[in-house]
Amino acid sequence: MTTENPDASGRITLSMIASEAGVSVSTVSKVLNGRSDVSTDTKERVEAVMDQLGYQRRPTRRRGAVIDLVLNELDSLWSVEIIRGVDEVLQEAGASMVLSAVHGRSADTREWIDQLAARRSNGAILVVSDLTPQQRKRLTALDVPFVLLDPVGSVDALVPTVGATNWAGAVSATQHLIELGHTRIAHLAGPRQVLCSRARADGFRATMEAAELRVPDGWAPHGEFNDTSGRTEMTRLLAAVEAAGERPPTAVFAASDLQALGAFEALREHGHAIPNDVSIVGFDDLPVARWTHPPLTTVRQPLLEMATMAANTLLRIIDGEPADQLRLELATQLIVRGSTAAPPSGR
Missing domain, CATH: 3.40.50.2300 (Response regulator)
Structure with missing residues (x-):
């Protein structure tokens, strides 16, 4: 086995473990979280790589954590897929989810941040139309880690994001x-x-x-x-x-x-x-x-996978570990069904 060197900070990342074990980053995360939907062989292989690389598991802070999931709307089919993915990860981690809808209005976003501060949420996953520099600054001042899912505009280089190609x-x-x-x-x-x-x-x-x-x-x-x-x-x-x-x-x-x-x-x-x-x-x-x-x-x-990646990234940060990657972009795939065909003759 060829061991990949740690990154510049000297830490062992989940992507390094995944590469060495021949699995995905999400599979490594499932092993760390004690998920049951990983085969015994895969679990043993991942754990062997962790031991070889000297990966140190940190004490978990996620159990009992309260996570805010903030979307523009809650009733769209797109939002339902995101909610499903985040909920699956948080349930496995023993964390709770609070749903909020801001409808793209800055007043609603300010109200949500006030509510987040009042309930002392441990982190947030944001799927919103816009997050201003002032709002980001306030979240930082509250010491609330957050991840942007499918970001709308340009994002600070240090903010973790999950998107698609x-x-x-x-x-x-x-x-x-x-x-x-x-x-x-x-x-x-x-x-x-x-x-x-x-x-x-x-x-x-x-x-x-x-x-x-x-x-x-x-x-x-x-x-x-x-x-x-x-x-x-x-x-x-x-x-x-x-x-x-x-x-x-x-x-x-x-x-x-x-x-x-x-x-x-x-x-x-x-x-x-x-x-x-x-x-x-x-x-x-x-x-x-x-x-x-x-x-x-x-x-x-891959909406479900994007949501689970965002949730897992946030839980790592809550546990005191840096995000494995600040920019995650998952692949899209063309699915051909019956709504496309050759054009009619003469057109």
């Missing part, structure tokens, strides 16, 4: 449509100010440009990550195309599954069949994606 996911979605033969492709983008939305829009445009395909004006409108926005923007696009006497797109890449579902409805209202007339690709792979008619081709964003 949004640009690469958009490239794979757009490339899939191009390989099917589509040349007239629209994009229903997410909010302009959101980092993942910009990355997906950039991936779409970069792939179209590489294929020397034009994106007509108005064919990549920005909206919100919900079905109402998807239906509205798709309806507007179709109306504009019809008014100009132009041919409609034969394919649509939506920045979220919910926007894709809204686009489904708008296209059908205008007499377009999916995928015979128009193909659609979403992003997220929410559970509902496989039950649409036809089932939705989409880019799987």
Whole structure:
């Protein structure tokens, strides 16, 4: 076995142990947490590597800890997946979760920080539209560690974050449509100010440009990550195309599954069949994606794994250990289902 050297600080990290044991970082974390969903052979191999590297387990502070999970909203399917992932980790660790919704409003965020201070929470996982430098400064002053999940904008280099390969996911979605033969492709983008939305829009445009395909004006409108926005923007696009006497797109890449579902409805209202007339690709792979008619081709964003990574990172910090990595970006994967096909002849 070739032993990887400790990092510059001299500490042994979970990624080093994972590399030596031939497992994922999350598996190492499960072994440390005493999880039952790890095989005996894997557990013994990981523990042997820990012993060889001289990894010292610190006394745990996580049992009985109170963790705040703060989201923009609690009732979306996307949020449900995040809540499930965090809850699974905290239950195993003997910690408790407090849910808060800020709805993207700074007043709600200030109120939440006041409540966090009052209940003396041990840490926070933040899935919010924005966290200002002043709010970060207050959390630091309260000595409350936090992790940003799917951060919206630029983040301080010392703040732990967990995200996904949004640009690469958009490239794979757009490339899939191009390989099917589509040349007239629209994009229903997410909010302009959101980092993942910009990355997906950039991936779409970069792939179209590489294929020397034009994106007509108005064919990549920005909206919100919900079905109402998807239906509205798709309806507007179709109306504009019809008014100009132009041919409609034969394919649509939506920045979220919910926007894709809204686009489904708008296209059908205008007499377009999916995928015979128009193909659609979403992003997220929410559970509902496989039950649409036809089932939705989409880019799987590992929401559960992102949530568990964020929770495990926070618990390490609470235990007095540094985050294994400050920037975690998990891979996305194109899932091809029935909503995409070759374009109709003559289109």
